[in-house]
Amino acid sequence: MKITMVIVLYKLEPEESKTFKTLKQTLFLQKEHLNDIELILYDNSPNRYEFDPHNYKGIQISYHHDPRNLGIVTAYNIAWECAKRNGSQWLLLLDHDTELTSAYINEVLNLTGISSEVTAVVPKINSGNMMISPMFSNALRPLKEERPVEGIQNQSVTAINSGALIRVSFLNQIDGFNTSFSLDFLDHWLFYEIYAKGYKVLVLNVSLEHELSVMDYSRVSLDRYKSILESEMFFYRNYKKDLYSPYRIQLTKRFFKQLITVKNKEIAMYTLNKLFSMLREPNLKG
Template sequence: MKITIVVVVYKENPEESKTFRTLRNTLFLKQDLVPNIELILYDNSPDQHSFNPLDYEGVHISYFHDPRNLGIATAYNFAWSIAKENGSQWLLLLDHDTELTVEYFNQFGLLTEMSNDVVAVVPRIFSENTMISPVFSSSLRPLQEKRPVAGLQTQPVMAINSGTLIRVDFINELNGFNESFPLDFLDHWIFFTLYKNGHTAWLLDVTLEHELSVMDYSRVSLKRYQSILNSEINFYKNYKKELIPAYRLQLVKRLVKQVLTVKNKKIALYTLKRLLSI
């Protein structure tokens, strides 16, 4: 069984990222897995970093610099093309800030036992003592609901990208990752489509730590907020349509909060503009 791994970094030397450092201390030491692994470091930074794959003997590593910074969907599609070429059965998606463990990679032996209907395999992800992934996808506020337990997930769930293994055959079925979600809500789209197409996911009985990116209106730029909101609306308007009434109400509440508490009023004005378009 062959696995392609893609780690997407931005404005950070790949070797200094938490993900690469923990890969080096876990996966690189597992002689049973390393020969069947192809690791792609996809760097969206403006400037290329100095990285020599030959510094790591026995591990097939490729480094690609893409200063266009088109987001993670483009990076994932690049990795998908490589996975098809090298005959990988699975593609592992990783951000730069996930802490990987030996226990996680020990679970990879289960992949050969998975039914073909299982097209995504995910770990539990915790951030600051809270399980943030996977969550049941029937609610707009899933972190306030009960969490899935390990095993087959017949009830639809959504898991964050980092740490998720996806069957290459399933990505082929989708004809790649949806680049209308270049960065945000791509994970929502993946798992929505997974269940819509009659597949299932598997939750491993293993936990990883991940630094959750939380939107802070005092630091987020208008451009970044626009990107997040556009992807969010795209998902609920065109895919998870049954949640549109609840989502519209949530946007109204968000707008009121922004008017009252957010200094940059252009953010509230953009929320109002997009709210009226739904």
């Protein structure tokens, strides 16, 4: 089974990436599998880092520097094109700060007999003491709800990009990743499409650690929050339309909470501004 893997880097040397470090400690030791692996390091940093793929024997590694910093969608689409040329059956998506484990790598390398209805395979992802992925996608506040357990998910779920293994044939069917989501909510769109097209997700019985800074408003700049909110609104307006009206109510509650608890009041004011624009819209029908 051939796999193309892509690690998206930003302002971090490849060999300082937690993901790359743990790949060296896990995947690179699996000598019998390395001929079937293509690893792409896609660097969105302003300046190119020195990295020599020839230092690593037995595995195909390429380093791409793109100072335009067009988000992750460009990196993913280039990796998808590489996967097609390589004849890979799966594309593995990775951020630069996911801590991979031997248990996870062994599961990925030994996937056999997977039903054709399964187009994505994901681990459980923890941030601190909280499981943040996967989550059921029929609720606006899934972190407050019950989490999926391992196995094939008949009920629709969503998962974060990092650690997700996606069938290349499915990406071919949907013509790659949606450029309307350059960074935020690309994962929500992807897993929405999986279930909209009648496919399913397999959750592995392994867990990974991943730092999710967007959960903490004290660490999110106003510009970053604007990007998140714009993508979030676009997703519910154009895809999860059945949740759009409840989403507007939730956003109202978010504004009041931000007004009280978030130090940077510009974030709350931006939420309020977007609320006013949304309240002038008619209700959307799913």
